[in-house]
Amino acid sequence: MSTPDLPLSPEDVAEIAAILDGTAYQRLDVTTARFRLRVARDGDGFTQEWTFGEDAAPAATVEAVATADTGPGIRAPLPGTFYRAPAPGAPPFVEPGATVGPDTVVGIIETMKLMNPVHAGAHGTIAEVLVDNATMVAKGTVLMRLDDTAP
Amino acid sequence: MIRRLFIANRGEIALRIIRTARAMGLVSVLGVSEADRHSLPALSADEVVVIGPAPSAQSYLDVAAVVAAARAGRADAVHPGYGFLSENAAFAQAVAAAGMIFVGPDLASLTAMGDKLMARTVGIAAGLPVVPGGEAADKAAARAQAAHTGYPLLLKAVSGGGGRGMKRVDAPDQLDAQIDMAMAEAQAAFGDPRVYVERFIARGRHVEVQVLGDGHEAIHLGTRDCSIQRRFQKLVEEAPAPAIPADKRAAIEVAAVNLARHLRYRGAGTVEFLVDAETFDFYFLEMNARIQVEHPVTEAITGVDLIEQQILIAGGARLSLRQGDIRPLGHAIEVRINAEDWRADFRPSPGRVTRAAWPAGSGIRIDTHIASGGEVPPYYDSLIGKLIVAAPTRAQAVALLARALDHLTIEGVDTTRDLHRAIVADPRFVTGGVDTRFFEGLAA
Structure with a gap:
């Protein structure tokens, strides 16, 4: 896990850009076993773009709940922890059989310390709740099946 | 003498501290949650110790887990960065009790600046100007304080924060109604009806x-x-x-x-x-x-x-x-x-x-x-x-x-x-x- 040294300091990068500025070159790529740095001309300035080696590629941190991606459903608008009720011990926002409209709040997702409401998004009846309370979900995970046939 | 510095934080500030630690010839030991095992700071630190699971409450905010990780990393000092446990007096105390240096002020300073009312008291003692105002335990006290402070003024919940329970009062005839509301809101939101009267600075x-x-x-x-x-x-x-x-x-x-x-x-x-x-x-x-x-x-x-x-x-x-x-x-x-x-x-x-x-x-x-x-x-x-x-x-x-x-x-x-x-x-x-x-x- 340990690496002997940080690639380059912010001052190093500024210096590379300054060197590039005095040349006709458009960009400079530095590729090592551990990282790739591209400093490129971009209009009247420069950009720096870092990529770290294959081993360094961060693993996905959200273990998505696998659900069928078909049929009308209420999806997670963003990744986070899904809660069915407004507070621990409180009754759930909705139960199967509940009639909902587009703006009905059916759950909340806690992301980055913020509580975000999940709206039903359409008229219909909650057919099934597919995700347990307090489960980490990925963006787009189907949380509930919505029966949207005419009531 | 600090040789091994434990960094009890994540993100850009962790990387920032690692850079300086390296420039000073220190060994950087980064505490990470399970979610941050492969982060750039984790790849950059000399050594990495896992504190706990991804949620902050079980990792970066868990005093016992962070101190245990720092000890496991044989650190002789702990840098808390910002946020998380950086101003937590109990954490600073636990770090010291475990025989390590807390990279931050003394416990007395942390405690003195721990809450806004306490900080205000210390500021006054140090001769600093503070916003005119004061605490009001009940309606009569609030009225007396308001007469002293002047208008426009702000009513704030003593136990509040983040803008909740705040009321602006522009003239004396609005005061009674606003105090009732502010105290009721403070009681409902924070379980403490006490309000604080403060001069309102428009700009x-x-x-x-x-x-x-x-x-x-x-x-x-x-x-x-x-x-x-x-x-x-x-x-x-x-x-x-x-x-x-x-x-x-x-x-x-x-x-x-x-x-x-x-x-x-x-x-x-x-x-x-x-x-x-x-x-x-x-x-x-x-x-x-x-x-x-x-x-x-x-x-x-x-x-x-x-x-x-x-x-x-x-x-x-x-x-x-x-x-x-x-x-x-x-x-x-x-x-x-x-x-x-x-x-x-x-x-x-x-x-x-x-x-x-x-x-x-x-x-x-x-x-x-x-x-x-x-x-x-x-x-x-x-x-x-x-x-x-x-x-x-x-x-x-x-x-x-x-x-x-x-x-x-x-x-x-x-x-x-x-x-x-x-x-x-x-x-x-x-x-x-x-x-x-x-x-x-x-x-x-």
Whole structure:
């Protein structure tokens, strides 16, 4: 896990850009076993773009709940922890059989310390709740099946 | 003597501390949660110890788990960064009890600045001006206090925070009704009906002073202006605070040093003031006993590595810098790039950053832990990087900031880049010296 040294300091990068500025070159790529740095001309300035080696590629941190991606459903608008009720011990926002409209709040997702409401998004009846309370979900995970046939 | 430094934080500040630790020849030991095992700071540290599971409460905020990880890493000092446990007196105590050095102020300073009412009391004792006002246990006391404070005034819940339970009262005939409501709200929200009466400053600026102390001497490293905020969250910071008469700025700096001396402060700290944008009268608000997110703007104009100073002081050294050594040069501005959809009420936008092209060049500093392919986990705050520009004059810094934002491309998550483009194009910002209502008036 340990690496002997940080690639380059912010001052190093500024210096590379300054060197590039005095040349006709458009960009400079530095590729090592551990990282790739591209400093490129971009209009009247420069950009720096870092990529770290294959081993360094961060693993996905959200273990998505696998659900069928078909049929009308209420999806997670963003990744986070899904809660069915407004507070621990409180009754759930909705139960199967509940009639909902587009703006009905059916759950909340806690992301980055913020509580975000999940709206039903359409008229219909909650057919099934597919995700347990307090489960980490990925963006787009189907949380509930919505029966949207005419009531 | 500090040889092995444990870093009890994550994200850009963890990487920032690792850089200075390396420059000082220290071994950096990073504590990570399960979610951060493969983060850029984890790849950059000399050693990594897993503190606990992804949620902060079980890792970065768990005092016992962090101390255990630091011991497992055979650290002799712990740097807490900002946020998380950085101002937690119980944590500082636990670190010391485990035989390690806490890179931060003494317990007495942490406790003195622990809550706003206590900080106010200490500020008054140190001779600093505070916003006129006081606590009111009941309606009669509130009336008496209001007569003393004058109008317009603010009613605040003593136990409150983040703007909840706050009421503005413009004239005496509105007071009774507003007190009833404020007390009821305070009781409902915080279980404590006590309110606080305070003079309302219509056009206030948030100006803070960076201080360093070694327990004997204290110096300041000039001002920062952080008036551009949304719901008390800072968006843009600059140093020095623009458009303040020189004598008023000097008085603010002296007041900050007086507080640091009064506390016999050891370490880096920030003394926050509310400055009246019309009269430049200033009032002490609180002191942050830690490194701040916006510390790079001060570093940019003073050339002082504040993290290095923190580590030297924590190791027992006396300040090697004298006030006369600090000669701020030029102007620096920092913008916070957050993974948020700012057009959708700043909704968090975690996920994988498929491409991160940050600006580069003379006068530009990027503090980030996010490279192309980097992951922004949903568990922590949304800061993915800071863009800092420095130039000889403020006008040049503003122009450089505008150009640098044009060269910033983040793909895969939403960011606040375009919000900052709107801010930098706003004539009020270009002129400088805006008050805290700036964000409400932003045309974006």
